[in-house]
Amino acid sequence: MTQYDELTEFLLRLGDSALIQAQRLCEWTGRAPAIEEEMGMMNVGLDLVGQARNWYEYAAERINDGTDADVLAFRRDERAFRNLLLVEQPNGDFAVTMTKQFFYDAWQFHLLTILKDAKDERISAIATKSLKEVIYHLRRSSQWVERLGDGTDESHQRMEKAIDAVWRFTVELVEKNAAEMALAESGDIPSLAELPEQWLATVNKVFAKATLTVPDAPSTFYLSARTGMHTEYLGILLAEMQFLQRAYPDASW
């Protein structure tokens, strides 16, 4: 299994997370609770595939062995994917989907806000462009969390169940990581030291409005996207997403 340099791994973490989150949104096509939400989910999904492509293109340049964004997206196995475990979790009901979206959006928002000031111009440019989109994503998912949390008894219960189902995967959003600290020290990216508190503050704020309880600090072991130790859901997702590229390796689409 190929391990790339730390900055490339970091770019893949961003690109893979965006792509897998978008793939889950695609699964909602024709099944959303309202036509407005069909549009909303596709809209967010489109932004995320676009972001994934930008991160992949930069990663591909760094890898510099003839790979490209499509090869990175469609020809790697699950152990090579660096996406957050959170985004590969199944959609469940609209509450699970929106809870995942919100946790992810809040993470993206704070991370991209930090990265837009990166010295690396490529990272700064992609982060700046993506952030404009993510501000809207976070507003939308925050509003839904609030509506569903503080809506009816049923919607509140569904939200509590949803949070319970995915909370443990948020550990990856708040953990401090040695590789990223090293990247910050060498000046490749700005320091991400503040990110965990910022993410948690956003969750606290929105959950308070939504009358939802923030669980205790999450913990997990063994599983980690950084080493490609995914849940079983990712393999199936990739089997579907990568089908054509895998079945017809010589094809041009």
Added chain:
Amino acid sequence: MYAQQVETGVKAVKSLAEMGPEERAFQEKIDAEIKIEAKNWMPDNYRKTLIRQISQHAHSEIVGMLPEGNWVTRAPTLKRKLQLMAKIQDEAGHGLYLYSAMETLGADRDEEIEKLHSGRAKYSSIFNYPTLNWADMGAVGWLVDGAAIVNQVVLQRTSYGPYSRAMIRICKEESFHQRQGYEILLHMMRHGTQAQKDMVQDAINRLWWPSLMMFGPSDAESPNSAQSMAWKIKRHTNDELRQRFIDQTVPQLEILGCTAPDPDLKWNEERGHYDFGEIQWEEFYEVLKGNGPCNRERLETRRNAIQDGAWVREAAVAHANKKQKQQAAA
């Protein structure tokens, strides 16, 4: 054409002399190509026919997302994925836009959707066919959107103002989808492997006849055409539009290097049009009756979407009410 066999509720078209003063003024406006607007007087049957036609069209946009949803999770490259997602998003937008145009006639979106779900309203028969390989995403764009455009371009001049304006906007996006669909196929034919070329021909073989059926039965079998034409809800007959579609599509088919599954398809110098074989109308009527290959699944998916999402919509309403009360109290 996303609306097929729309009932007008009228047995014979009246002449101006047979009409009362209001109806005569209405018909004279139409004859003079003046648009009818939401607040203008209109015959009851004109209103009902338009509601049926526009809602069918809106339902078709929404149901039409499902065959694409079958492949959007399997699109082969990031570019193709983005294109297909954008197309699906456009279709949801068209659905909303059309439901709004329909609501200007006093119809209710939820009620009309309920008619769809209970099988009392129709949507385009084409979406009851399965999409079985990636080339279907190209062929649907090229043939299905292509057939829809032939109809919709004419509907830009339809007599009802809000519908006409919706068509103008929708046509722009549809022609983009059609070019994109064709480009998917052209790329596979020019740069693809034999397996990919086979996919393209297979997709055309399956979707060719159902696309021709989209224009509805031949003029002799269309009892509602005359009234719809007099009202300028419809501006050309089914056969005229079908012929126009075939004439513009066959040269594109030849550029692809593919064939149509019709041995009788050939240029008729004398007519200046392509001749084509007999359409199997029994199949069309079976699909309309609900017996097509995917009717059951398509409707079930839509019903489930609305049923499974009921708690979400209820929560949104409950939350909005709470907010309103809080604001009133503050």
